[in-house]
Amino acid sequence: MSQAHADALDQLVRKVNVVTRLTESEExxxxxxxLIAKTFAAGQDFxxxxxxxxxxxxxxxxxxxxxxxxxVGRRQILSLHFPGExxxxxxxxLSTMDHSLxxxxxxxxxxxxxxxxxxxxxxxxxxxxxxxxxxxIDAALYRExxxxxxxxxxxxxxxxxxxxxxMRLEAVGLASRETGFDFPITQTELGDAVGMSPVHVNxxxxxMRRLDLITWNQGRLLIxxxxxxxxxxxxxxxxxxxxxxxxxx
Amino acid sequence: MSQAHADALDQLVRKVNVVTRLTESEExxxxxxxLIAKTFAAGQDFxxxxxxxxxxxxxxxxxxxxxxxxxVGRRQILSLHFPGExxxxxxxxLSTMDHSLxxxxxxxxxxxxxxxxxxxxxxxxxxxxxxxxxxxIDAALYRExxxxxxxxxxxxxxxxxxxxxxMRLEAVGLASRETGFDFPITQTELGDAVGMSPVHVNxxxxxMRRLDLITWNQGRLLIxxxxxxxxxxxxxxxxxxxxxxxxxx
DNA sequence: GCGCTTCAGTAACAATTGTTAGTTGAGCAG
DNA sequence: CTGCTCAACTAACAATTGTTACTGAAGCGC
Numbered sequence: 162m163s164q165a166h167a168d169a170l171d172q173l174v175r176k177v178n179v180v181t182r183l184t185e186s187e188e189x190x191x192x193x194x195x196l197i198a199k200t201f202a203a204g205q206d207f208x209x210x211x212x213x214x215x216x217x218x219x220x221x222x223x224x225x226x227x228x229x230x231x232x233v234g235r236r237q238i239l240s241l242h243f244p245g246e247x248x249x250x251x252x253x254x255l256s257t258m259d260h261s262l263x264x265x266x267x268x269x270x271x272x273x274x275x276x277x278x279x280x281x282x283x284x285x286x287x288x289x290x291x292x293x294x295x296x297x298i299d300a301a302l303y304r305e306x307x308x309x310x311x312x313x314x315x316x317x318x319x320x321x322x323x324x325x326x327x328m329r330l331e332a333v334g335l336a337s338r339e340t341g342f343d344f345p346i347t348q349t350e351l352g353d354a355v356g357m358s359p360v361h362v363n364x365x366x367x368x369m370r371r372l373d374l375i376t377w378n379q380g381r382l383l384i385x386x387x388x389x390x391x392x393x394x395x396x397x398x399x400x401x402x403x404x405x406x407x408x409x410x
Numbered sequence: 411m412s413q414a415h416a417d418a419l420d421q422l423v424r425k426v427n428v429v430t431r432l433t434e435s436e437e438x439x440x441x442x443x444x445l446i447a448k449t450f451a452a453g454q455d456f457x458x459x460x461x462x463x464x465x466x467x468x469x470x471x472x473x474x475x476x477x478x479x480x481x482v483g484r485r486q487i488l489s490l491h492f493p494g495e496x497x498x499x500x501x502x503x504l505s506t507m508d509h510s511l512x513x514x515x516x517x518x519x520x521x522x523x524x525x526x527x528x529x530x531x532x533x534x535x536x537x538x539x540x541x542x543x544x545x546x547i548d549a550a551l552y553r554e555x556x557x558x559x560x561x562x563x564x565x566x567x568x569x570x571x572x573x574x575x576x577m578r579l580e581a582v583g584l585a586s587r588e589t590g591f592d593f594p595i596t597q598t599e600l601g602d603a604v605g606m607s608p609v610h611v612n613x614x615x616x617x618m619r620r621l622d623l624i625t626w627n628q629g630r631l632l633i634x635x636x637x638x639x640x641x642x643x644x645x646x647x648x649x650x651x652x653x654x655x656x657x658x659x
Numbered sequence: 660g661c662g663c664t665t666c667a668g669t670a671a672c673a674a675t676t677g678t679t680a681g682t683t684g685a686g687c688a689g
Numbered sequence: 690c691t692g693c694t695c696a697a698c699t700a701a702c703a704a705t706t707g708t709t710a711c712t713g714a715a716g717c718g719c
Contacts, residue, residue, distance in 0.1 A: 251549065255546050299549060304508065308480070359696095360676085596667090
C-alpha cells in the first residue's frame with residue numbers, strides 16, 4: 162500500500178474515533194479497505210444526483226460540498242466535508258443519489274468499492290456500528306442546519322456555521338482557537354450554504370466585522386471569541402455527537 | 411400478544427417493506443419485538459432533548475413532530491411522523507437526544523427497549539440493514555427540507571410539504587388522491603415546520619386557495635391536481651426512496 | 660346562556676432579504 | 690504591461706416576510 166493510502170486511512174480511523182471507540186479488529190478491517198485514488202479540480206462534481214454509485218468517496222485532501230439544485234438552477238449546499246469523511250456512505254444502502262457532491266477546492270479522493278465495504282462488514286459485523294453512527298451524525302447536522310435556517314437571523318446563522326466548522330476542523334487537527342482555519346470558499350458559495358443571496362452574505366459579514374466577531378481574509382477565518390459567538394448564535398455542540406464514549410452496541 | 415401489539419407491528423412491517431424487502435426471518439425478528447404501549451395527549455413531549463433514552467418509540471396512532479427550540483423559545487419542527495414509523499431509532503446509536511419528539515394529536519406509542527432491538531440484531535445481523543436504511547431515509551428528508559427552506563418561495567415550500575405528506579401517507583394507506591388526508595395541525599404549527607410566522611402561513615394558504623391548488627378545512631387537506639402542484643413546487647419523489655428494490659446488502 | 664380560550668383570518672406597518680447594476684482590485688495569461 | 694476574469698463590495702430599489710394588534714367564529718366548562 163502506498164503512503165498516500167495509509168495516510169487516507171489514518172484520517173478515516175482518526176475521524177471515526179472522534180465519534181466511536183473502534184476495537185482493534187474493527188480498525189484492522191478499516192485499514193484493509195482497498196482504495197482507488199483520484200483528484201478533482203475545484204468546482205468539479207465527483208458524484209451526481211441520480212447516479213447509482215458502486216463505491217464511496219473518502220476525502221483525502223481539500224473541501225467538498227453536498228448540494229441540490231432546483232429546477233430553475235438555484236443551488237443549495239446541504240453540508241461541507243473535510244479529509245477523513247465519507248460523504249456518500251449512505252449510497253451503500255440507498256442505491257440512487259438524491260443530491261450531488263462537488264469539489265470546493267482542489268480535491269483528493271479515495272474511492273472504496275461498495276463490495277469491499279460489504280465484505281468487511283460481513284467479516285466483522287460490528288464494523289457496521291461506527292459506520293451507521295457516522296451516517297446518523299450527518300443526519301444530526303442536517304437537523305441543526307434546519308433549525309438554524311428556519312429560526313435564526315442572518316448574523317446568528319453565519320456565526321453558527323463558523324462555530325460548527327471551527328469545532329469539526331479542530332477535531333481533525335485542521336483548526337485552532339488562536340489561528341482559526343482555512344476557509345477556502347467564496348461569498349457566493351457561502352450564500353448557497355446558508356440560503357442567502359451573495360449581496361446579503363456580504364452585508365452580514367460586514368455586520369459581523371463591525372461587531373468585531375470575526376476576521377476573514379486571504380481565505381482564512383478567525384473567530385475572535387468562540388464562547389461569545391457560540392452564545393450569540395445558539396451554538397450548542399451536542400448535535401455534533403463528538404464523544405466516542407459509547408462504542409459498544 | 412394483544413391485538414393492539416400485533417397491529418402496531420403490522421404497521422411497522424408494512425412501513426419497512428415500503429423501503430426494503432424484508433426476508434422472512436427478518437420479519438419474524440421484527441414481529442417478536444416486545445412493546446410497551448403508552449398514550450399521550452396532544453402537545454405532550456414523549457422524548458426530550460438531552461434525554462438518554464433506553465428505548466425507541468413506534469408510533470401506533472396519531473401524528474408526532476420532531477422539533478428543536480432556540481434559546482429564545484422559537485420552535486422549529488424538523489419532521490412529521492405517522493403510524494408505523496420509529497422517529498427516534500437513531501437513539502439506539504446516539505446516546506443523547508439532540509431534539510425532542512412531541513404528540514401533535516392524541517398519540518398512541520409502543521416503546522421498544524433498546525436491549526430488545528440489539529438482541530434482535532445480534533440474532534439476525536441482516537436486520538440492521540433495513541433499520542439503518544430507515545435512518546438514512548430520514549436523513550434524505552432533512553436534506554430535501556433544507557433545499558426547500560433555502561431556495562423555494564413560500565407557496566412552493568408549502569406545496570412541496572403537502573406533496574410529501576400526500577405520498578408518504580398514501581404509502582401507508584392514510585391518503586388517497588380523491589379524498590386527500592387528515593391534516594390535524596394548526597397554522598401556527600405549520601409555520602413552525604416551514605420556518606414562517608403564522609401570519610405569513612395564512613397569507614400563503616390564501617394564495618394557494620386563490621390559485622385553486624388546495625382545499626383545507628375541517629382538518630382535512632386535498633390537493634386539487636397533484637402533478638401540477640408537484641411541478642410548481644419542484645417536488646421530485648426520488649428523495650423519499652420509496653422503492654424496496656434493493657433488499658440485499 | 661356566559662365567559663373563556665383557541666384558531667383562522669386581516670390590516671398596517673416595520674424589518675429583512677433579494678435584485679439589478681454597478682465599482683474596485685487582485686491575479687493571471689499573453 | 691495589457692486586457693481579461695473573478696471575487697469583494699456597494700447603492701438604490703423592490704419584494705418578501707415578520708410584528709403588532711385586532712375581529713369573528715367555534716368549542717367548551719359551568
